[in-house]
Amino acid sequence: MANTQPELDTPTDLPSNAVNSVADALNGILADSFALYLKTKNFHWHVSGPHFRDYHLMLDEQATEILGTTDDIAERIRKTGNTTLRSIGDIARRQRIRDNDAPFVSATDMLNELRDDNLALVAALREAKDIVDDAKDNATSGILDEWTDLAEKRAWFLFESSQNG
Numbered sequence: 001m002a003n004t005q006p007e008l009d010t011p012t013d014l015p016s017n018a019v020n021s022v023a024d025a026l027n028g029i030l031a032d033s034f035a036l037y038l039k040t041k042n043f044h045w046h047v048s049g050p051h052f053r054d055y056h057l058m059l060d061e062q063a064t065e066i067l068g069t070t071d072d073i074a075e076r077i078r079k080t081g082n083t084t085l086r087s088i089g090d091i092a093r094r095q096r097i098r099d100n101d102a103p104f105v106s107a108t109d110m111l112n113e114l115r116d117d118n119l120a121l122v123a124a125l126r127e128a129k130d131i132v133d134d135a136k137d138n139a140t141s142g143i144l145d146e147w148t149d150l151a152e153k154r155a156w157f158l159f160e161s162s163q164n165g
Contacts, residue, residue, distance in 0.1 A: 022128075025124075026073055027085055028096065030084065032097045033073060035091065036114075037066040039099065069150065114154075128140075
């Protein structure tokens with residue numbers, strides 16, 4: 001049976017192949033952002049040890065920041081005339097940041113894993129930057145710089161917090 005529902009038709013001056021490349025890159029970043037958000041909240045809920053309060057608060061702040069970027073990422077995808085993630089399953093199919101379902105993770109291992117995940121997100125953001133620059137999508141390019149800076153700052157805080165001394 002033919003689809004009788006109207007299709008989304010957001011106007012954009014970007015070529016269709018560029019829009020698809022940009023959307024694919026941003027949807028991957030969006031999936032990773034949701035995975036990183038949930039892992040950060042998981043570690044926030046389960047952190048323990050002598051620096052509990054500091055880590056608990058830092059991870060909550062970082063989770064809030066990560067979640068705050070998700071709407072901007074999704075809206076950017078829509079502004080370029082494409083569709084965003086639609087479900088947890090869609091996230092799971094696209095995410096590159098691995099889940100951690102371990103029953104116990106030490107505080108140091110949590111910080112190190114989240115640092116590495118944020119650095120992986122930085123790498124994905126840099127790859128996306130090349131894609132959007134090739135597409136001449138200046139608006140997305142500028143926003144990617146901001147998201148990269150935020151992820152680098154989180155990685156830096158996690159690194160410094162995990163140092164002994």
